[in-house]
Structures are given as C-alpha cells and as structure tokens.
Amino acid sequence: MINIVLFGKPGAGKGTQAEFLKEKYNLTHLSTGDIFRYNIKNETELGQLAKTYMDKGDLVPDAVTIQMLQSEVEKNPDSAGFLFDGFPRTIAQAEALDAFLASKGESIRATVALEADDEILVARLLERGKTSGRPDDQDEEKIRNRYQEYNEKTAPLMAYYQAQGKFYAVDGIGSIAEVTARLSAVLDTF
C-alpha cells in the first residue's frame, strides 16, 4: 500500500491536485473537508457539529475528525493506498494516523507539501468564495483565522514528518499541469 499525505495551506490546491493524483496512482482520495461538507449537506449529526467550527474557520476537534477518518479508511478495505487531503492537520491527528496505520501493518510513505505565499492564497480563496458557496471562503477574517489555525496547529507537522524522513515540498505556484508534474516527479520515486 502506498499512503500519501497531501499537505498545504488553505487554498494551496490540494483538492485540485488530488483529482489527478488519485487517478494516476490508483489511490483512494480522502478529503476531510469534503467529507465534512458532505455531512453538512446531508444534515447529519456529524455535519451539524462540524459546521459550527468550519463556518468560523476553526478546526473541528481532533477526536471527531480522527474517528471519522478511521471509519472512512475502514470503508475501503481493498484500497491500493490512500491519498489523505486535509488530514492530518494537528500533531495529535498525525500520531493517531501513524498508530492506526501501524495497527494494520501499514504506514505513511510520504508527505508532499504544496508551497505558496499567504497573500496569493488569501486572494485565491476570496475568488473561490464568489462561486464555491463555502461560507469559510467569503469573509477575509475567517480566511485569516484559517491561516492562524494552520500556523499554530498544522505547520508543526512539517517537522514531525521531516524527523521521519518523509517530508517533500514542491512549488504550488504555476499552472495546474505544472504543479501536477512537480508532484509526480516526487511520487514517481516511490
């Protein structure tokens, strides 16, 4: 199994790139943001809980997110590998993921980060907010709050995966095809 973490700030292009990478490498794409939004749309209990955090640009609590992610992995027992998008976002989530995969005799092969400047990304998200309907993309204050959450809670994951020798970064600025090519150059080495 090849398990990959796609890493990057809000708006870095993880979802866009995941669409190409999952096809190319035959991976099961698990986007925690997409799963939460699906639950919000269907008005599940999980969705109602997640919405209170997401609308403010806060992270959903670890216990909720970890349990949800594990159940999504369990739903795909025959997967050739997972592409984790938007997860892990905290050290506690990364530790839980490592322990969970280890219990199945699996592990994370690599974490690949899409790098981009904050100001470019804030502008991208405001643009996306005009058509995406996402409440967290429409208000600059909420967007800034997501960057603060990222800097405080998610950025430390770079050192976490670097210490395991699993961290790779690519430039996330360029055309979609250019960025896909940069990511593929890293993933093709596995």
Ligand SMILES: Nc1ncnc2c1ncn2[C@@H]1O[C@H](COP(=O)(O)OP(=O)(O)O)[C@@H](O)[C@H]1O
């Ligand atoms: N792993 C996670 N842990 C906690 N909250 C999460 C996680 N993944 C997604 N969320 C929630 O969903 C929101 C949207 O996430 P996502 O769709 O990945 O968008 P983006 O990367 O553009 O912020 C986050 O701001 C957060 O509230």
